[in-house]
Amino acid sequence: MSLGNELSTLLLMKRGVTALNPIYLSFFTMTEHNSRDLPIYIVSCCMQEVIPVTLLSGTLGAGKTTFLKQIITCEHNYRMGVVINDVGEINVDANLIERHVESDEMIELSNGCICCSMRGDLEDSLIELATTEELDHLLIEPSGISHPKPVAKELIQGRSSAYYDLDSIITIVDARNFYDNLVDKKIGTDGNSNNKKPLPNQMIDGIEFCDTILINKKDLVNQIELTNVTETIENIQSKAEIKVTEFGDVEPKEVINTGRFDPEDVANSPVWKQVLHEKETGAEDTRNSDQGNHQHLSDEYSIDSFVFQCHQPMDPKRLATTLKSLPDEILRIKGRVHVAGIKDYALNLSVSGNHAYLDVSGRWIASLPQARQNNYQETREIEWHETWGDRETKIVIIGQDMDINSFKQTLENCVCSSTDYEQVSADPFPQTEGEFINF
Ligand SMILES: Nc1nc2c(ncn2[C@@H]2O[C@H](COP(=O)(O)OP(=O)(O)OP(=O)(O)O)[C@@H](O)[C@H]2O)c(=O)[nH]1
Structure with missing residues (x-):
């Protein structure tokens, strides 16, 4: 038998073709030698299917997490993996999704963007997921201020x-936000004196750089x-499949495993031309090469974020007044709030555009019978305050050119002192009949 000692491995990387996964290749040297005294190698390899990936994109609060939750909770036969990235130090989106997927199938990447400072973490996490889990599909939700381009490039x-x-x-796309920023004000009104990119550019970048567009929040715009929104989008991106949704309601088969991504097709989009050019020439995208900080964000959009955290409850009236009159620089707020008068339930707070939502997230552990509290404390690591237990406000605030200290102070002013806490009525938001408080 003569096999020779040269082994060639062909990696077929095309869509739908099984790839020989390099780390699964194992080589055994046999004791038997052929007539030319060359060792005979037997290659044993595991064939592993490549995992199709859906990459989400969209500005802050457009509805990415809502869509993701909708897709993973729908009936389907896929074993889905999820990667969720949040720019803040707490991953609010991951907290919303974690109840719906196996913990091994979800990776949270917090406190940075997977397109820049966390690119290495993204790469490691993707490899770990692929080599430890048998996934049929992967969904990636970058933070609302990430560029999807570097993530696509990684893939x-x-x-x-x-x-x-x-x-x-x-x-x-948040239909309301898009209309207000780009249709009503007309595209191109980006006259800005300090060389910062106006935020609507981020919306256009996202629209150019995709194959499918969901025009979400249709309930917030009239026909x-x-x-107008649809026509404007068609003028920016003529090739993408466009769907109109409310709370991301779309059949999984219309958006998952569609095989819509086609580099040839998207080559005509200006942003894609850039990617392909970089791929062909090996030119580095210097804009995103900064691995250590958020330079791309501050340079282009001046976006920053901070976390506001306190155990003492928030005064509902002062909180409502603050949410109704937010400075224009605040783009997004999300997280959990502890509101005086609602001592048993944590509320989810979500602010995007001119809309603020508060809905019940679940019970505070401190409100449960002692035996259940003990059970939780034994099985989880919970930060426990001697007076308030796990009751706590923990929100991420994201803004453009915002005055962080001043807005922190505004939030501090909403916190109850121990005396006014006692005076808050048992029904602090009388209008909370339904699930949402829409200011
Ligand atoms: N009225 C309305 N609200 C929606 C719709 N879709 C999502 N929302 C709400 O909009 C807010 C933001 O939605 P998310 O899904 O958290 O948005 P996101 O894109 O993940 O936000 P970031 O991760 O911060 O970028 C939440 O309060 C949602 O409940 C919709 O179709 N209509």
Whole structure:
């Protein structure tokens, strides 16, 4: 038998073709030698399917997490993995999703953007997921201020690209926000004196850089506005499949495993031209090469974030007044609040655009019978305050050119002192009949 000692491994990286996963290759040297005294190698390899990936994109609060939750809770036969990135130090989106997926199938990447400072973490996490879990599909939700381009690039040509196949890039558009910023004000009104990119540019970048667009929040625009939004988007991106949604309601089969991502097709979009050019020439995208900080955000959009945290309850009236009159620089707030008068329930707070929502997130552990509290404390690591237990306000505030100290002070002013806490009525938000408080 003569096999020779040269082994060639062919890695087929095309869509739908099984890839020979390099780390699964194992070589055994046999004791038997052929006539030319060359060792005979037997290659044993595990064939591993590449995992199709849906990459989400969309500005802050557009509805990415809502869509993700909708997709993973729908009936389907896929074993879904999820990667969720949040720019804040607490991953609010991951907290909302974690109840719906196996913990091994979800990776949270917090306190940075996977397109820049956390690119290495993204790469490691993608490889770990692919090699430890048998996934049928992966959904990636970058933070609302990430550029999807570097993430796509990682999937196309990065270290993890051997395991994955970019199936589709879905951009979610907040119809209300888009209309107010780009239709009503007309595209191109970006006259800004300090060389910072106006935020609407981020919306356009996202629309150009995708194959599927979900025009979400259709309930917040009228039919004429929706038509205007759709036509404007078609003028920016003529190739993408466009769907109109409310709370991300779309059939999984319309958006998952569509194989819509096609580099040839998207080559005509200006942003994609850039990616392909970089791929062909090997030119580095210096804008995103900064691994250590958020320079791309501060340079382009001046976006910053901070976490506000306190155990003492918030005064509902002062909180409501603050939420109704937020400074324009505040783009997004999300997290849990502890409100005086609602001592048993944590509320989810979500602010995007001109809309603030508060809905019941679940019971505080401190409100449960002692035996259940003990059970929770034995099985989880819970930060426990001697007076308030786990009751706590923990919110992420994201803004553009915001005065962090001043807004921190505004929030501090909403916190109850121990005396006014006692005076808050048992029904602090009388209008909370339904699930949402929409200011
Ligand atoms: N009225 C309305 N609200 C929506 C719709 N979709 C989502 N929302 C609300 O909009 C807010 C933001 O939604 P998310 O899904 O958290 O948005 P996101 O894009 O994940 O936000 P970031 O992660 O901060 O970028 C939440 O309060 C949602 O409940 C919709 O179709 N209509």
